[in-house]
Amino acid sequence: MADLRFWFDPVCPFAWMTSRWVRLVQEQRSYDVEWRFISLRLLNAAVDYDAQFPPEYAAGHTAGLRLLRVAARVREEHGPDAVARLYEALGQRIFETPRAGGWTDADQSVDERGTAAFLEPVLASVGLPTSLAEALSDDTLDAVVRAETDEALALTGRDVGTPIMQVDPPDGVAFFGPVISRVPDATGAAELWDHVVGLARYPGFAELKRSLRERPQLPGLGVDVDEVGVTEDWHGGSRRQHR
DSSP states (O other): OOSEEEEEOTTOHHHHHHHHHHHHHHHHHTOOEEEEEOOHHHHTTTSOHHHHSOTTHHHHHHHHHHHHHHHHHHHHHHOHHHHHHHHHHHHHHHHSSOOSSOSBOTTSOOBGGGSHHHHHHHHHHTTOOGGGGGGGGOGGGHHHHHHHHHHHHHHHOSSOOSOEEEESTTTSOEEEOOOOSSOOOHHHHHHHHHHHHHHHTSTTOOOOOOSEEEOOSOGGGTOOTTSOOOEEEOBTTBBOOOO
């Protein structure tokens, strides 16, 4: 049994930042992490994207679901360690590579991250068959992604985003976050871990939150590690808007 379960959507920058922190802690504490799936597209299935989200969100969240289909196939055929490698490679490609523009096309209907042209080099970089990209369009795999999304929400409640973590599964405490915009150094990573888990384990604790967030220090988002990203106000775990 893993020491920690981590539910991720590969297109979520905050999940990626938190996963980098978790990997630092994993190295120091020898934790076994199980990487599981949560889809922002499925989580927001009842939301009117045109009314409530910036225009690129629908295509971006759909790309995340398509990538999670592949991750599900990877786990089925190559095991959970391959999922860990794939998520690491996707995050490096999406968030750690400077990029002049966004990932969506001119009319915001297609997100490059959900295409075989984007995914195949990532698969090859971690020693996985590029033929796995065929799973991008296999919506039969949505049942796996939906089940794990529902599993995570059953542990935290539904008014959350990504990531979701559970310590000491299957019965340990689960929570959304922490949402961080800067990755601490090795010493700070362990200290933050102890604070977060200690607070989460406190009986009756429910929430500590502010909706103002710095844009994460990620080159793919145009923010260097020595910069402080612009502060944005997020609602319900996302940059929702009402028009």
